[in-house]
Amino acid sequence: MTRSAGPPAPVSSAIPVATPVAIVGAGSIGTAFAAVFALAGGAVRIWDEVPAARAALPARLATILGDLHAAGLLAEPPAAVAARVAVHDTLETTLAGAGYVQECAPEDLALKRALFARLDALAAPDVPLASASSAMPASEFAAGLPGAGRCLIVHPGNPPYLLRVVEVVPAPFTRADAVERASATVRAAGLHPVLVRREVTGFVFNRLQGAVLREAYCLVRDGVASVEDVDLIVRDGLGLRWAVVGPFETVDLNTRGGIESHAAKLGPAYARMGAERGQHDPWTPDLVAEVTRQRRAALPLERWSERVAWRDRALMTLLRARDGRAPTDGAAPGDGPDPVPGRA
Ligand SMILES: NC(=O)c1ccc[n+]([C@@H]2O[C@H](COP(=O)([O-])OP(=O)(O)OC[C@H]3O[C@@H](n4cnc5c(N)ncnc54)[C@H](O)[C@@H]3O)[C@@H](O)[C@H]2O)c1
Structure with missing residues (x-):
């Protein structure tokens, strides 16, 4: 259904090519x-x-x-x-x-x-x-x-x-x-x-990271949130979810009717956020249709509910592994053991 790089391989296997x-x-x-x-x-x-x-x-x-x-x-x-x-x-x-x-x-x-x-x-x-x-x-x-x-x-x-x-x-x-x-x-x-099909500065990984970082810097600059609060919102919110589904699949699963419905409902708000930062890259009908086509090929809408339940179970497994307990155990998710000395 959706490709994943999978967990780190626990066992060694001989490299068949190109060594040393x-x-x-x-x-x-x-x-x-x-x-x-x-x-x-x-x-x-x-x-x-x-x-x-x-x-x-x-x-x-x-x-x-x-x-x-x-x-x-x-x-x-x-x-x-x-x-x-x-x-x-x-x-x-x-x-x-x-x-x-x-x-x-x-x-x-x-x-x-x-x-x-x-x-x-x-x-x-x-x-x-x-x-x-x-x-x-x-x-x-x-x-x-x-x-x-x-x-x-x-x-x-x-x-x-x-x-x-x-x-x-x-x-x-x-x-x-x-x-x-x-x-x-x-x-x-x-x-x-x-x-990566075409050379672009920062490739895909750092362009995505850059989009988040540019906005994070602006939010701190404008006094909207502290550095720690931005990190917290990503760590226990966006980023936690991104550990099991990417940004496209996230909104596909968040909206009944899938990503096409998400684009119709929230596209204008995202366009306004972009315009506030001087960006004009509209999600045109053709672009939304192409993203929708690729998502529906990966996940037919008939299986949407099944995948939503899978996402939830994957997050539960992740939280158990990360915090040693589920978020319903009483404490806030970020309250688990943290190795950073001095951090609250
Ligand atoms: N750190 C990251 O998160 C990250 C992630 C992906 C890619 N990269 C990229 O990987 C590359 C290395 O980054 P890094 O974080 O390991 O940097 P680093 O500073 O930790 O290591 C660079 C090493 O290169 C050595 N060096 C300097 N000049 C050299 C030369 N002419 N020939 C051979 N070695 C030389 C330095 O002594 C140093 O040990 C960079 O292009 C970086 O952008 C970094």
Whole structure:
């Protein structure tokens, strides 16, 4: 009915393609990707230009693996997974014989341009060179390289060992075989690749996040809500629901008659909210018809009630897992154990 990336895989499975995997940059995302590929049984090499980052990698990886193990999400001993990750002192040895390259260096255009020129010169021909870039498309830093056709974006959510969906964004010059190889590699590592059909700044993940953040900043600026209250409304409201259904399915299930009915009833109010922010992107009849067509293909209206009940049960399961109890147990949902020191 509706696709899902599914829960984190609790067991390791051998990566059939493209190992060893080379990771360039050992910060938050590089370390997390090292965990992802090693958890799937792959051999991982990782290099960072900064020696201190290379030295810090084993302890940071051990923390991640230890936490996964403690949460019951890792069947193997953490040390066995960590043993598949080799920290290299040079980019040359990291890339020699690698079948897939995941670049995770800072979000800096000049840096990525220079780095991709090096990666293209060193990695074997046809090996995909994938960037974790959050917002910059590959066109901005890989155009004109001799191997531009193997360059693309593979953008994760943070952290990818828990958020198991990645955006695969080819540039107009990226070859189909590079897209296929990169997608197969991340799929074999238990990630769900989503092909972004056209290069846009921020891709899909960060454009959606950006829309929420832009409004959140405005609401704080205008004194409508505090930072904590915005976070609370997302954490225990919008975001909780988004953990089981996306924004389209949310309104499809919230409105009798489905998303078409929602657009008719609330479209004008959303248009006014957009206009207040200087935005004019009307939900035209054609656009609403296309969204409705895709939703009805995913969920015929005859099954709407069944799906609403499923959403509720999924939220109940989620709340039990998150708070250790249902919201009807007496306390407010946000009152469960919270590891942030000092937070009310
Ligand atoms: N943090 C996130 O939430 C997130 C999510 C998805 C994608 N990204 C993207 O992933 C990339 C990495 O982000 P991060 O959060 O891991 O950053 P980070 O600052 O944690 O890590 C970057 C690492 O790159 C190293 N580095 C600097 N110059 C380098 C070079 N020339 N070659 C190799 N390594 C170099 C740094 O020493 C550092 O260890 C960025 O493009 C970022 O936008 C970040």
